Amino acid sequence: MNTEFSILKNRLRLGENLTIAYSENNGLGGIGADRQTYHPLIPVYDEGGNFGGTLNGILGLQTNVVNPVANLIRRKNTIGRGWRIFGNAFLEADIVSDLTFKSSIAIDYIQSNNSNFNPENVEGGNPGNSLNENSSWQTALTWTNTLNYLKNFGSHNIGLLVGTEAIEIVGAYISFSGTNFFYRGLRFCFNKYFW
Numbered sequence: 001m002n003t004e005f006s007i008l009k010n011r012l013r014l015g016e017n018l019t020i021a022y023s024e025n026n027g028l029g030g031i032g033a034d035r036q037t038y039h040p041l042i043p044v045y046d047e048g049g050n051f052g053g054t055l056n057g058i059l060g061l062q063t064n065v066v067n068p069v070a071n072l073i074r075r076k077n078t079i080g081r082g083w084r085i086f087g088n089a090f091l092e093a094d095i096v097s098d099l100t101f102k103s104s105i106a107i108d109y110i111q112s113n114n115s116n117f118n119p120e121n122v123e124g125g126n127p128g129n130s131l132n133e134n135s136s137w138q139t140a141l142t143w144t145n146t147l148n149y150l151k152n153f154g155s156h157n158i159g160l161l162v163g164t165e166a167i168e169i170v171g172a173y174i175s176f177s178g179t180n181f182f183y184r185g186l187r188f189c190f191n192k193y194f195w
Contacts, residue, residue: 001017003016012092012093013090013092016090017087019086020083024082051123067121067123074121081112082113083110084110085107086108099149102146104143105141106140106142107140108142110137111138114134117130129179130180132177134173134176135173136173138170139169142167146163149161
């Protein structure tokens with residue numbers, strides 16, 4: 001959203017812009033790496049219908065290689081959500097001929113919540129599971145003031161710009177994690193009230 005207004009015969013201008021964005025991802029990053037390190041001779045599923053894997057190097061292959069299909073299925077409930085709000089308001093005034101004052105204040109607010117459950121990967125030699133949930137926010141405020149002098153002398157120009165800027169950034173981050181849960185299902189591990 002953008003708006004701009006001019007008053008006093010265009011000697012005073014005010015305006016603002018605002019952008020709001022929401023993002024959500026399912027935590028399936030790294031699938032390309034899984035595909036590249038998974039040995040082509042290891043089946044996706046074994047004869048019993050379980051996920052195929054290196055079984056902690058028993059086959060003489062790299063240990064802890066994640067079956068890419070197992071990773072897709074197991075991590076489908078891993079969620080990251082976030083908001084970003086960016087806005088700016090300004091006032092610009094022509095004080096005298098060729099001299100303009102401008103003041104603007106901007107805010108950049110970022111908030112995110114993430115839940116990352118890593119289930120056991122028995123076929124890759126990792127029998128434990130873990131859960132990490134975190135939340136963070138950050139606000140950046142920027143206040144800018146400038147004086148701009150611009151004078152034309154025929155085919156020549158003189159320009160002078162002076163200004164000040166103050167920036168304040170505050171935020172917080174909290175995280176908690178646990179490992180080796182007795183119950184191995186996803187529903188037990190996720191905190192439905194976290195969001």
